[in-house]
Amino acid sequence: MTSRAFKSVGAARRRRFALTAGSALAIGAMAILTGCAGGGEQEPAATLDPDEEVTLNFAWWGDASRAERYEAAIDIFEKANPNITIQTSFAGFGDYWTARNTEAASRSLPDVFQMDLAYLAEYGGFGHVVPLDDYFGDLINVDAIDPSLVDAGAVDDEVFGLSSSSSTLATLFNGPLLEQLGVEVPEGQVTWDxxxxxLAEVSAAGAANDPAVYGGQDYTQYFWLFQIWLGQQGLSLIEDGELGFDKSDLVDWWSRSTVLNETGAVMPQERKAQLDGVDALGSGEVATDVSWANFLPRFSEGPAAPELSLVMPPYDDEDNTGMFLKPGLMLSIAANSEHPEHAAKFIDFLVNDPEVGAIFGMSRGVPASQTAADGIEATELDAQILAYQEEVTDKLDGASPPAVKGLGTLEQTFVAISGDVSYGVTTPDEAADRWFAEAEIALG
Known part of the structure; x- marks a missing residue:
């Protein structure tokens, strides 16, 4: 999906976002969460010719809400840099990476594009993106970013992606819908069983609705939730460059899918396909879902405008949650870019500028940069995300997987194969055999 093929057309249809204060929560709390001491804006030492006409292509994955926010930010950047035109495109996560993989093969990647931890090693290790280290302290200011988030973008000691945010997984409840169905929201720790x-209770209560309301979606398809579950078992996805668990562990996980679907506890795959990209939680057809906490605005802005709350995902042992902080929405520069310095300046703007922080709020997650965080006047939803992040900070006993080559393939095949389990066309044992075979090839 192209949102801005020509500057004049894009500017005509973009509108600015104005986030208003909706919470008494002090923005200073972000400094605790990001681990930054703060720092003012820094003028880059490098000199770029202000008269050189430059066009940069910028691509990201996300929905229309994220697109509007990016376009509003780009308006500001182009006004401050009238010689730089930003052409944009965006798509859903799966289609986005299909397009990037095709472009990588032909060395025609966008100058700047969103990067995910799962694909970092593949793009960095094969020379598709440039190291950002050369621009640090010059065109890209990292003084206000937690060093751990900077390091998260490294492959073989070179940084290929810079995090604009971080986030944790959460369970999102539609409280009013559950009350309407006569189902009480669980309180405190909830085990997997x-x-x-x-979920089954909610689906039974919502069966008479039109359309039917289900407890949730089949969570066994969620790659990052599986990693949290592994952590709860004392295991890890990757250990010393190899898989850190056995086939039997994956069988146990996907066996939960069989029960969930047989009992009607989750939305059937057929109905999920019919929604054609519409969020089931945002449309009110499921009462709960597990997703990244920063997706709260996205779901809340769905067709049903649900009132959602955030709690921790299930865990059986209160001393072992498996939860971790995931670096989110990294930004990279394509090796084929003809204007890498201008691209670096654009990345610095997207990550650090306080006006960008104000536009996005918490929709990208907690800002990685304190200077971006300083620009936010928290909305009610922003405050809700911050409160959740603060609540779980001392319970993050797991670790995000290292950026290894093949991690993106592991995620893609996991999602595809788990869908077959949900449809009932393959058994958990057969699915685990297929995935492990794919994983061995992906990891080399």
Whole structure:
């Protein structure tokens, strides 16, 4: 989907976002969450010719809400840099990476594009993106970013992606809908078995609705939630460059899918396909879902405008949650870019500028840069995300997987194969055999 093929057309249809204060929560709390001491804006030492006409292509994955925010930010950047035109495109996550992989093969990647931890090693290790280290302290200011988030973008000691945010997984509840169905929201720790029973109860209560309301979607398809579950078992996705768990562990995980679908506890795959990209939680057809906490605005702005709350995903042992902080929405520069310095300046703007922070709020996650965080006047939803992040900070006992080559393929095949399990066309044992075979090839 192209949102801005020509500057004049894009500017005509973009509108600015104005985030207003909706919470008494002090923005200073972000400094605790990001681990930054703060720092003012820094003028880059490098000199770029202000008269050189430059066009940069910028691509990201996301929905229309994210697109509007990016376009509003680009308006500001182009006004300050009238010689730079930003052409944009965006798509859903799967289609986005299909397009990037095709472009990588032909060395025609966008100058700047969103990067995910799952694909970092593949793009960095094969020379598709340039190291950002050369621009640090010159065109890209990292003084106000937690060093751990900078390091998260490294492959073989070179940084290929810079995080604009961080986030954690959460369970999102539609409280008013559950009240309408006569189902109580669980309080405190919820075990996996209790969670499955709860989903079944909601689906039974919502069966008479038109359309039917289900407890949730099949969470066994969620690659990052599987990693949290592994952590709860004392295991890890990757250990010393190899898989850190056995086939039997994956069978156990996907076996939950069989029960969930047989009992009608989750939305059937057929109905999910019919929604054609519409969020089931945002449309009110599921009462809960597990997703990144920063997706709260996205779901809340859905067709049903649900009132959502955030709690921790299920865990059986209160001393072992498996939860971790994931660096989010990294930005990279294509090796084929003819204007890498201008691209670096654009990345610095997207990551650090306080006006960009104000536009996005918490929709990208907690800002990685304190200077971006300083620009936010928290909305009610922003405050809700911050409160959740603060609540779970001392419970993050897991670790995000290292950026290894093949991680993106592991995620893609995991999602595809788990869908077959949900449809009932393959058994958990057969699915685990298929995935491990794919994983061995991906990891080399």
């Amino acid at each position: 209790e969670w499955d029973e709860f």
